[in-house]
Amino acid sequence: MHKEAAIRQALILGDKSYHDITVDVVGPIENKAPTAWYVLITIAGLIALWGLGCITYLISTGIGVWGLNKTVGWAWDITNFVWWVGIGHAGTLISAVLLLFRQKWRMAINRSAEAMTIFAVMMAALFPGIHMGRIWVAYWVLPLPNTFGSLWVNFNSPLLWDVFAISTYFSVSLVFWYIGLIPDFATIRDRMSKPLAKKIYGLLSFGWSGKAKNWTRFEEVSLVLAGLATPLVFSVHSIVSMDFATSVIPGWHTTIFPPYFVSGAVFSGFAMVLTLLLIMRKVMKLENYITIKHVEYMNIVIIVTGSIVGVAYLTELFISWYSGVEYESYAFINRFSGPYMWSYFAMMTCNVISPQLLWFKKIRTSLTATFILSIVVNIGMWFERFVIIVTSLHRDYVPSSWSMFYPTWVDVGIFVGTIGIFFTLFLLFARFFPVLALNELKTILKVSGEKYKNEDHH
Amino acid sequence: MATHNHHNRVIHAMFDDDHRLLDAAKVLVAQGIRIKEVYSPFPIHGIDPVIGVKRTRLAVVSFMFGAAGLSLALLGMWYFMIYDWPMNIGGKPSFSLMENLPAFIPVAFEFTVFCAAHGMALTYMLRNGTLPGMQAVNPDPRTTDDKFVMEITDADNQDLNADDLNTMLKNAGAIEINQKDLSR
Numbered sequence: 001m002h003k004e005a006a007i008r009q010a011l012i013l014g015d016k017s018y019h020d021i022t023v024d025v026v027g028p029i030e031n032k033a034p035t036a037w038y039v040l041i042t043i044a045g046l047i048a049l050w051g052l053g054c055i056t057y058l059i060s061t062g063i064g065v066w067g068l069n070k071t072v073g074w075a076w077d078i079t080n081f082v083w084w085v086g087i088g089h090a091g092t093l094i095s096a097v098l099l100l101f102r103q104k105w106r107m108a109i110n111r112s113a114e115a116m117t118i119f120a121v122m123m124a125a126l127f128p129g130i131h132m133g134r135i136w137v138a139y140w141v142l143p144l145p146n147t148f149g150s151l152w153v154n155f156n157s158p159l160l161w162d163v164f165a166i167s168t169y170f171s172v173s174l175v176f177w178y179i180g181l182i183p184d185f186a187t188i189r190d191r192m193s194k195p196l197a198k199k200i201y202g203l204l205s206f207g208w209s210g211k212a213k214n215w216t217r218f219e220e221v222s223l224v225l226a227g228l229a230t231p232l233v234f235s236v237h238s239i240v241s242m243d244f245a246t247s248v249i250p251g252w253h254t255t256i257f258p259p260y261f262v263s264g265a266v267f268s269g270f271a272m273v274l275t276l277l278l279i280m281r282k283v284m285k286l287e288n289y290i291t292i293k294h295v296e297y298m299n300i301v302i303i304v305t306g307s308i309v310g311v312a313y314l315t316e317l318f319i320s321w322y323s324g325v326e327y328e329s330y331a332f333i334n335r336f337s338g339p340y341m342w343s344y345f346a347m348m349t350c351n352v353i354s355p356q357l358l359w360f361k362k363i364r365t366s367l368t369a370t371f372i373l374s375i376v377v378n379i380g381m382w383f384e385r386f387v388i389i390v391t392s393l394h395r396d397y398v399p400s401s402w403s404m405f406y407p408t409w410v411d412v413g414i415f416v417g418t419i420g421i422f423f424t425l426f427l428l429f430a431r432f433f434p435v436l437a438l439n440e441l442k443t444i445l446k447v448s449g450e451k452y453k454n455e456d457h458h
Numbered sequence: 459m460a461t462h463n464h465h466n467r468v469i470h471a472m473f474d475d476d477h478r479l480l481d482a483a484k485v486l487v488a489q490g491i492r493i494k495e496v497y498s499p500f501p502i503h504g505i506d507p508v509i510g511v512k513r514t515r516l517a518v519v520s521f522m523f524g525a526a527g528l529s530l531a532l533l534g535m536w537y538f539m540i541y542d543w544p545m546n547i548g549g550k551p552s553f554s555l556m557e558n559l560p561a562f563i564p565v566a567f568e569f570t571v572f573c574a575a576h577g578m579a580l581t582y583m584l585r586n587g588t589l590p591g592m593q594a595v596n597p598d599p600r601t602t603d604d605k606f607v608m609e610i611t612d613a614d615n616q617d618l619n620a621d622d623l624n625t626m627l628k629n630a631g632a633i634e635i636n637q638k639d640l641s642r
Contacts, residue, residue, distance in 0.1 A: 018499065018604035143538055152538040156547055161564040168572040175579045182588060183602070187499065190599035206583070207592025210601055214586050215501035217514045221582045224520050228575050231567075239564050439500045439602075 004104075010450035011105055013288040018442050021289075025438040026188050028284050033431055036283060041431075044423035051417010054410050055130060063133050065410045072393045072405040077131045078243075079385040080415050083268070084124035084422075085166070085240055086261075086381060089233055090269025091117025092173050095180075096229035099222065104444050105297050108289045111184075111437045112280065112429070113273045114177040119425040120272070121170045123418040128162070130414070158242040165239040169232055176225050182208045183218070184434040237265040244388065251331035251392030254319075260312035264381060267305035267351070270298050271377035278371045280430060289436055292365050299364035302377065306355030309384075313352060331392055339404060340391045343383050350380020465639055467620070469610045470597045471627045472634040476502045479606040482630030483508045486610075489626065491618070495609040497601040516585075520578035527573025531566045597636070608632075 012021075058065055068075055091114040098106035129135055141163045143153050153160050185205035192198040208214070238258035245257040254260075274295065281290040320332035335344045354376045358364040363373075395402045429435070446452050473479040480502055483493055493509045496502065505511070536555045539545075539562075544552040552558050583589055601607050608627075612618055620637070627635055 022499075022603045143534065151545070152543055154545070154547060155535045155539050155565055156550060156552075156558070156561040158564075161568070164565045164568040164572075168568045168575075172571065172575045175575060179579060179582070183499075186594060186596075187602040189594070190596070190602045202594070203590060205594065206588040206590055207594045208588050208602075209594045209596040210497050210499060212496040212498070212502070212505050212509060213511050213514075214588070215498065216506055216511055217516055217582055217586055219501055220514045220516050221578060224517050224578060225575055228520070228524075228571050232571050235564070235567060235571075239568075242564075442500045442604075443503075 004447045004453075006453065008448075009291075009293045010453050011108065011289075011291065011293065011448035012441065012445055013291055013450045015451045016288065016445060016449055018445065021436075021438050021441055021445065022187055022191070024286070024289070025184075025434050025436045026191055029188060029432060029434070030192070034283065037427065037431060041424060041427045044420050044427060047416060047420025048424045049420075051414055051420050054413035054417055055126075058130055058410055058414065059135055063131065065408060067406045067408045067411055069403055069405070071396060071401050071403040072390060074393065075390050075405045076386075076407055076411040076415060077127045079382065079389050080418065081124050081127035081131075082240055082261075082385045082389075083382050084120045084127070084418065085237065086265035086268045086385075087272045087378070088117045088120035088124060088169075088173075088269065089237060089262075089265035090273045091115070091120075092169070092176070092229050092233045093266055093269065094273070095176065096226040096233065099226040100230060103297075104448055105294055107437050107440045107444060108286075108291075108294055109273065109277060109298075111177075111180065111433075112277060112435050113269075114173060114180075115429045115433070116273060116276060116426065117173050117269075118170070118177060119422050119429075120269075121166065121173065122425075123422050125166055125170065126418065158239065158246045161239045162243060165236045169236045172225070172229060172232060176222075176229060179218070179221060179225070180437055180440070181433065182206055183210065183439045184437065186210065187439060188434065234262055237262045249392050249396070250325070250327040251335070251388065253328075254316060256312055256315060260309065260316075263305040263308035263312070264351075264384060267302060267309055267355075268378055268381035270301050270305070271374040271381070274298055274302075274370055274374040275378070276426060278367055278374070280435065284430070284435065286436065289441065292367075295367065295370055296361075296365050299358045299370060302355050302373075303358045303364075306351060306358075306377070310352035313348065327397065330395075334395055335387060335391045338391065338395065340387065340394070343387050344391070347380055347383040347387050350376050351384060354380070465612050465618075467612045467618075468638045468640060469620075469623065470634075470636045470638075471608045471610070471632040472598065472600075472636075473606045473608070473631060474604065474633050475631070476500075476606055478631040479608060480505055480508065482627065482632065483608060485630050486608075486626060491610060491623070492614040493608055494611050494614050497596045497598075497607040497609070499602050499604060499606075502606065516578055516582055519581045520574045523577025524570045524574030526577075528566055528570040530573070531569035532562065535562045535565065 016024075066075070066077065091110070094106050094113045095110040098110075129138055132138055141153060141160065143155075145152070182205055185201050186208035189198060189201040189205045192201055238261065241257035241261035244252035245254055247253060277290055278295070281287055317332055317336075320328045323329075335341070354373055357369070357373065363369045390405050394405055471482070473482065476498065479496065479498075483496070483505060486493060487508055496505055496509060498505075506513075532555065535558075539552045539558060540555055546552075550561075555562075596602065597607055597609065598605065610618070610623065624635055
């Protein structure tokens with residue numbers, strides 16, 4: 001049996017039994033949804049519809065409706081893409097990396113973090129798709145022979161690496177998530193009394209019966225998938241960063257991009273997990289499972305990754321001067337003193353200064369402060385991508401072609417719309433899916449449950 | 459010699475604690491009783507060697523799928539980029555697989571993971587019999603909540619004395635014992 005030191009804080013608070021865990025997690029699915037849920041999904045749904053409308057307008061008119069010009073050919077679309085992919089990094093990191101490190105606190109948060117990952121990657125994948133202009137020929141990114149009207153795709157191109165990275169990441173995360181969901185769907189199936197709901201959860205549970213051999217396989221598959229997903233998480237954002245790093249644009253052509261992007265991704269992913277979970281634990285009364293300790297652990301990850309990001313910003317700045325390359329130095333002088341300096345300082349404040357507040361125990365264990373900081377971090381991370389992409393492009397080698405980028409209502413509409421789609425999906429998940437890995441949590445009840453820990457003491 | 463009983467019974471003994479079931483299983487197995495199956499809401503660590511469940515070879519399956527994926531990715535990229543239609547893109551010509559290998563690493567890696575993960579997941583589903591539309595076979599709906607059930611059959615155990623078994627199970631902490639006779 002797994003042993004845990006007595007001085008470690010309990011991960012499951014209160015006097016819980018196995019049955020209580022089932023009731024606490026499945027209860028909200030069986031009962032009627034609270035009014036707040038209907039209000040939230042209506043708002044999110046309307047924003048999502050607005051976003052879909054903007055996308056339809058974009059596709060039917062052409063990407064000229066965006067604010068792009070000849071100098072700035074990539075702006076909000078790719079900013080949003082990188083932002084969403086970054087957010088999508090926490091889920092698999094929590095479920096895979098923390099599984100390999102045997103961090104038991106992951107069990108309360110991995111399910112919803114993985115759901116968040118999947119929805120965020122869906123939002124991310126949307127942007128390169130609609131940026132193609134002719135989305136109906138999107139299948140040309142696949143290696144198809146010449147008769148389809150294109151040559152073979154170029155495997156030397158980081159944009160193609162991205163296609164492989166994102167699709168592998170999305171599909172593997174989805175499978176990882178679903179394999180974990182199957183036993184929990186079986187629990188819901190066996191509790192449901194309404195025939196239709198029972199049938200649906202029966203279908204979703206794939207006939208899971210919880211035999212000893214099934215569980216052995218389940219644990220092996222989880223471990224191997226975690227082993228595969230760990231390098232995958234790091235590879236995906238590394239490859240995203242190579243979209244920039246392998247180009248010859250000053251400000252992009254940087255060898256520290258892969259680790260810098262990966263830590264930025266984990267940073268923003270954890271911030272988004274906190275934003276969502278702080279609301280969810282309250283609304284769904286999961287305070288005994290997602291405890292202050294969990295919030296504190298996540299905040300510690302945020303300080304570490306936020307500081308790595310801070311070091312990366314300063315390194316970049318130093319190297320731009322130390323390299324002696326005038327184009328490189330200018331790109332950075334322009335970042336902090338050019339027309340987009342406001343976005344540079346927004347990024348610095350949100351990403352470098354604000355997470356340092358979490359060194360104070362009072363702040364990192366305060367739910368209100370954490371909630372505000374998690375939103376600040378995500379705003380900062382959006383600005384980071386905007387700074388990297390737009391400020392590097394808008395003043396290129398030829399001063400006569402310098403220009404500015406201003407978003408149009410379609411740029412803004414699609415970005416806001418993806419937030420609406422994301423929240424709609426997440427709200428549906430929170431209503432109909434088991435939001436905690438309830439059967440996995442039962443395995444740590446006796447070692448990390450508050451009641452059991454206190455009994456051990458006496 | 460005791461008379462052979464020609465029953466074909468299935469006995470389900472329910473426990474309300476995973477460790478109690480594990481201890482009971484050890485006692486029964488020491489008495490020479492074969493336990494056919496254990497149903498539980500979560501993995502009971504240590505039950506496998508007691509009831510004779512062998513270690514799964516899914517990790518090996520994953521490795522083989524991964525190796526196949528890696529080979530396929532390299533073969534494909536060699537064919538597309540070197541053999542079928544070599545192109546000089548940005549002054550970086552495609553002479554041979556080895557010379558182009560650095561640029562092929564990302565896709566080779568991603569495709570390896572893709573095949574290893576999906577190949578294993580698919581094998582897992584097929585071997586488990588957990589597929590869309592399958593019916594659950596757990597004997598009691600509570601086994602996916604907080605109860606643990608042990609299944610013992612006549613088919614596995616010759617000369618099973620039901621009374622002795624019941625006493626043994628009761629002493630080991632079973633809270634419910636259900637018996638079904640399939641031969642009737």
